[in-house]
Every structure is written in C-alpha cells, then in structure tokens.
Amino acid sequence: MSDHAPIEVDLAKSYRLLNHGPTVLVSSAHGGRQNVMAAAWSMPLDFAPPKMLVIIDKSTLTRELIEASGEFVLNVPSRALAQATLAAGSSSGRDGDKFSTTGLKHFPATKVGAPLVEGCLAWLECKVIPEPHNQQTFDMFIGEVVAAHADPRVFQDGHWQFDDEPLNRSIHYIAGGTFFATGEAFEVQKK
Amino acid sequence: MSDHAPIEVDLAKSYRLLNHGPTVLVSSAHGGRQNVMAAAWSMPLDFAPPKMLVIIDKSTLTRELIEASGEFVLNVPSRALAQATLAAGSSSGRDGDKFSTTGLKHFPATKVGAPLVEGCLAWLECKVIPEPHNQQTFDMFIGEVVAAHADPRVFQDGHWQFDDEPLNRSIHYIAGGTFFATGEAFEVQKK
Numbered sequence: 243m244s245d246h247a248p249i250e251v252d253l254a255k256s257y258r259l260l261n262h263g264p265t266v267l268v269s270s271a272h273g274g275r276q277n278v279m280a281a282a283w284s285m286p287l288d289f290a291p292p293k294m295l296v297i298i299d300k301s302t303l304t305r306e307l308i309e310a311s312g313e314f315v316l317n318v319p320s321r322a323l324a325q326a327t328l329a330a331g332s333s334s335g336r337d338g339d340k341f342s343t344t345g346l347k348h349f350p351a352t353k354v355g356a357p358l359v360e361g362c363l364a365w366l367e368c369k370v371i372p373e374p375h376n377q378q379t380f381d382m383f384i385g386e387v388v389a390a391h392a393d394p395r396v397f398q399d400g401h402w403q404f405d406d407e408p409l410n411r412s413i414h415y416i417a418g419g420t421f422f423a424t425g426e427a428f429e430v431q432k433k
Numbered sequence: 434m435s436d437h438a439p440i441e442v443d444l445a446k447s448y449r450l451l452n453h454g455p456t457v458l459v460s461s462a463h464g465g466r467q468n469v470m471a472a473a474w475s476m477p478l479d480f481a482p483p484k485m486l487v488i489i490d491k492s493t494l495t496r497e498l499i500e501a502s503g504e505f506v507l508n509v510p511s512r513a514l515a516q517a518t519l520a521a522g523s524s525s526g527r528d529g530d531k532f533s534t535t536g537l538k539h540f541p542a543t544k545v546g547a548p549l550v551e552g553c554l555a556w557l558e559c560k561v562i563p564e565p566h567n568q569q570t571f572d573m574f575i576g577e578v579v580a581a582h583a584d585p586r587v588f589q590d591g592h593w594q595f596d597d598e599p600l601n602r603s604i605h606y607i608a609g610g611t612f613f614a615t616g617e618a619f620e621v622q623k624k
Contacts, residue, residue, distance in 0.1 A: 261473050262605035262613050263454010282452050285476050287488065287571060295486075297478065321619070328621045375566065380478060380575070402607060411616065414453035416593060419623060422453050425602065425616025428512070430519045432610060 248358075248365065248391035255400035256390035257286040259318060259364040260294060262402075262424060264412035267317040267330060268296060269348065270307035271356045276348075278340050278359060279304045280331030282415040284316055292387040294368055299381055303335035308370060309377075313354040314385060318364040320396075321423055322409040328419055353389040363412055364392040402427070439549075439556065439582035446591035447581035448477040450509060450555040451485060453593075453615060455603035458508040458521060459487060460539065461498035462547045467539075469531050469550060470495045471522030473606040475507060483578040485559055490572055494526035499561065500568075504545040505576060509555040512614055513600040519610055544580040554603055555583040593618070 251259065260266070263285065269278045283297040294316055298305045308314045319327045329344040341348060348357035354367045368385025376382040396404050404411055404424070411423040442450065451457070454476065460469045474488040485507055489496045499505045510518045520535040532539060539548035545558045559576025567573040587595050595602055595618070602614040 258607055261607050263456075263473075263476070265454075282454075283476050283478065285454070285474050287474065287573070324619070324621045328623060332623055382478070384571070401611075402613075408617070414615070416449055416452050419621040420592075420618060421621065422593075422618050423616035424605070425614035426599070427611060427613050428515070430515045430610040430612065432519060432523055 246393050246395050249394045251364070251390035251392050251397065252400060253292050253387055253390060254290060256292045256366060256387050257289055258400065258402070259366060259390060259392065259397070260284060260286050260316065262412070263414060264318050264424065265327065265415040267319050267327060267359050267362065268298065268304055269315045269317060269356045269359055270304050270311065272307045272311040275307060276341065276357055277303045277307055277335035278330050278344065278346055280327045280415070287384060293371065294366055294385050294387060296383050297381050298383050308383060311355055312370045313356050314368050314370070314383070315351055315354060315356045315358055316366040316368065317359040317362040318412050319359070320361065320363050320409060321411050321413050323361055324413050324421055327413065351389070363396050363410070364390070366390050437584050437586050440585045442555070442581035442583050442588065443591060444483050444578055444581060445481060447483045447557060447578045448480055449591065449593070450557060450581060450583065450588070451475060451477050451507065453603070454605060455509050455615065456518065456606040456612070457487070458510050458518060458550050458553065459489065459495055460506045460508060460547045460550055461495050461502065463498045463502040466498060467532065467548055468494045468498055468526035469521050469535070469537055471518045471606070478575060484562065485557055485576050485578060487574050488572050489574050499574060502546055503561045504547050505559050505561070505574070506542055506545060506547045506549055507557040507559065508550040508553040509603050510550070511552065511554050511600060512602050512604050514552055515604055515612055518604065542580070554587050554601070555581070557581050
C-alpha cells in the first residue's frame, strides 16, 4: 500500500467515484487464482443500494473468476498507472499472472476476496447480482457496492478534489493507446 | 445548425464518441411531442453492431417518448452547453417544452424521429432493442446505433481531436453543479 492509506467512502456517495466515466481496472479472485483487467465500459447503475455495471468478455479469465466467486472490485487507476492499465487490457491472465506481467501490486479488500490494486485513486468492492440473461447476452455484470474507498489526496468528504499533479488524475480510454486525463473541474449554477 | 456541419461517423468507430464516459443529452420525440434530458449514466455496450446503454428514470417524459417511439438520440454536449445540460437534467419536460426552457435548439436526425441537439460535439441515433426486464428492473435502455455524426472541429477520421478552445471539450458530470471537462489527451505505447 502507498503512504496514502485509503479512506472509506460513504456508500451513498460511492457512485461519484465512477460518475465521470473513468476507465477502471477490474480485479477478481477465486480458488487461489487472481486477475486484473482493464474496462472502459463501466458505470453506476443505481444510487441506493449503489450498483455498478461492467462489461466483461466471455473469453477472459476475469469472467471465469467473477462467475465462480460472485465478486469483483472496480479500481480507478491514476494516470501514473496508464501504462499498466493498457498492459492489463492487452494481455490475458490465461497467459500468466497479470499482476506479475503488468507490475501492478495489490492489497486485501475488506468485504470481498478480490484484491484492491495499489496506487489507484478509488476502489469499489462489489458483489454480483446474478443476471444470467445480461451476463450471457451482453457480457454485462451488475454488482452491488458493499464497500468503497478512495485516496484522500484526491477524494475527500464525498468530492473529487484533484491536486495539481497530472499523474494523480483519473483516465478515460478511447482506443489504441490513446487516453484522456480527467480535466478541469468547473461549477455550473442552476438558473 | 452551426457553421460546423456535422460529418458522418463510421458506425464501427461510433463507440469512440462515448468511450471516454462523457455526460450526454438524451433527445426523444413521439406523437408531436419532443424532449431532452441529461444522463451521466450512458456508455457503449458493443462494437458490431454498435450498441449503447443509457439509464432513463421511470418518472421522466423522456421515458414515455422512448417507450412509445422505440428511438432516442445520445448527444454529446460541449462545455459551452454545460449550463443548459444542468438545466435539462434538473427540470421535467412535463412542466413545459425543455427545448424552450433550456434554450437548446435542435435539427432533424437522419434515421430516427428524435431530434439532434444543436451545438453538440457528437450525436448517436439509436433504435431501442426491447429489453422489458432491463427497462423495468434497472431503467436500462439498450439502443443499436443506426447513424452517428460529429462536429469535424473535434472529431475527424475516427479520432477525437480537441482544439485549444476549452468550451469545445466534452463534459463529465459528478453531482450538484460540478462537472469535469475532458482533459489532456495522451498516448501510451504497448510495451
């Protein structure tokens, strides 16, 4: 774990960790195996109880581990982890432990067996809500958030508060190796 | 329409218009009525044929129009439209035509009856894939993209190419009146 011990995020505010559409790392574990993959297609689905949605292709080891364990973690990587995120999205856990091949490290979650990825900005521990039709037809997994955490340098009191360090921003994948960083915050007043 | 006539986007690349998780405006029309609302919870679901997913609350007029017409458009607003986006997300079309109350203008789509919102950066015309369980249980609508367009100032040859004008960036809603702009683009090389 880094020097910046994660703080707990109120479940009612946990949707805010994904509301801006960052790319996530999906971590999973079952039966002594674990894995991490990248997913651009992930978002909140409900506020209370908080639910998240993520698309997980049938070919992946992550899919196998999530289906077996009924759990996953959505980790919000920083720009400092963009290279590792691309690597986690471009290789298969079937070809070797992706924590080894990407250099990503992990630490234990609080409510699920899947690990939390070190150096991320936020973490959402999820338990799968079984949806056989969605899983089979759309590769769609719905999880209820059972615990949420954030790096207090960037998320405090229910709000993202990015500092001036560009590498501490969340990231948004497009295609190839192209990402956008999360940009400037701005406020709009209701008229 | 602005001076910057939309260009057609190859359907195979249309997922890139939403892959970075921007907040969208959802436009709809049926039986002489039309509406526009904001949605932070929207994302690509599949590449080919391209499918998009959006969460539409049961209480909304948009829901009624989409269920009646089987069509909707996901419009990607620029920061210049952030105030109107917040307004479209904070009021109901049942209380009056939101194109009037928000000042948003529109022009015709090519393949669906729902209008395109003027001044947006990109537009995805969608036909609903009926999913009664997802619609009822999760307020989730899945649409196949039947036409896609973009402002050539910001999206060309299948790639976002934002200029230096901050108001031409896409936006990412968090809560209250807080948004992030889409930030700096960066490239990561596969190792």
